[in-house]
Amino acid sequence: MAWDDKAGKIWIDGNMVDWKDANIHVLSHVVHYGTGVFEGIRAYKNDKGVAVFRLKEHVQRLFDSAKIYKIDIPFTQEEIEEAILETVRVNNLDGCYIRPIVFRGYGELGVNPLNCPVNVVIAAWEWGSYLGEEGMANGVDIGVSSWRKPAPDTFPALAKCSANYMNSQLAKLEAIDNGFDEAIMLDYEGHVSEGSGENIFLVENGKLFTPSMSSSNLKGITRDSIMTVARDLGYEVVEEIISRERLYSADEVFFTGTAAEVTPIRSIDHRTIGIGRRGPISEKLQTAFFDIVEAKTEDKYNWLSYI
Numbered sequence: 001m002a003w004d005d006k007a008g009k010i011w012i013d014g015n016m017v018d019w020k021d022a023n024i025h026v027l028s029h030v031v032h033y034g035t036g037v038f039e040g041i042r043a044y045k046n047d048k049g050v051a052v053f054r055l056k057e058h059v060q061r062l063f064d065s066a067k068i069y070k071i072d073i074p075f076t077q078e079e080i081e082e083a084i085l086e087t088v089r090v091n092n093l094d095g096c097y098i099r100p101i102v103f104r105g106y107g108e109l110g111v112n113p114l115n116c117p118v119n120v121v122i123a124a125w126e127w128g129s130y131l132g133e134e135g136m137a138n139g140v141d142i143g144v145s146s147w148r149k150p151a152p153d154t155f156p157a158l159a160k161c162s163a164n165y166m167n168s169q170l171a172k173l174e175a176i177d178n179g180f181d182e183a184i185m186l187d188y189e190g191h192v193s194e195g196s197g198e199n200i201f202l203v204e205n206g207k208l209f210t211p212s213m214s215s216s217n218l219k220g221i222t223r224d225s226i227m228t229v230a231r232d233l234g235y236e237v238v239e240e241i242i243s244r245e246r247l248y249s250a251d252e253v254f255f256t257g258t259a260a261e262v263t264p265i266r267s268i269d270h271r272t273i274g275i276g277r278r279g280p281i282s283e284k285l286q287t288a289f290f291d292i293v294e295a296k297t298e299d300k301y302n303w304l305s306y307i
Helices: 029-033 055-068 077-090 133-138 165-177 221-232 245-249 280-293
Strands: 009-012 015-018 036-038 041-046 049-053 096-104 118-125 140-144 182-186 192-195 199-204 207-211 237-240 252-257 261-268 304-306
Touching (some): 015 077, 029 096, 133 261, 207 221, 261 280
Antiparallel strands (some): 041 049, 049 304, 199 207, 199 252, 252 261
16 A cells, blocks of 8 residues: 555554654664564444444553553553553544554663663554455455464564564565465464464364464454354354465465455465355454444444544
């Protein structure tokens, strides 16, 4: 997407700044070492107004990521939650994507980050389906990447850290080079982990399977949402180690994520998955998810925070 420098305001360290003036110094620590943690959050327009999806859980994960990397956020969780709502409000946005990021700023360079200030930024903008509307309806074409997720004693996969996503970029670029829409990454032992920026589910004989948290994957909030909805719809959901070859023989495979929402996969490594388009269980879960965020059904999980 192309940015619009007149798009509106960005929240920086407690102040609203014009979009074009939201700058940092080129010697900021985050530029050189990737010392930032961030979140991806969506807000949805429905008949009741504009609601941010699972705001508290996203902000909690932001603080958890910062804690893992010893970054002390100079605001409370409640202050960040309100700042996110205010950013959407000030920019008069309906459905939008929200990006809070906490990073080590301009102070000094060197691997030790402790003498650099901690800055907090929140931006929001309109952003459609990450893998395209056609992909949401009919599925996307995926390739298993040659790049693997790091072992747990290298990078902490539970932290949504800027530096970690260089690994994801390699997989995404490889997928594009090979003509795929997205990549599936294996963990350090060769088991299925996740996409470059999405969690993954398989459907086998009416049951849902997703990689356990030992597979170097992010503890996705949309992942958790789909697991909750699926169980309420009567489906068994199993978290376990998943071998690569199970991807090819699965009845259905789909991605979940804030950006990807619920995106079905129609082929993997040029092998057709199931019926070669969105399967019936993927469609049911997709519909149930959007019925909640669009307020077509009761928000019985209290997932929506209205602006």
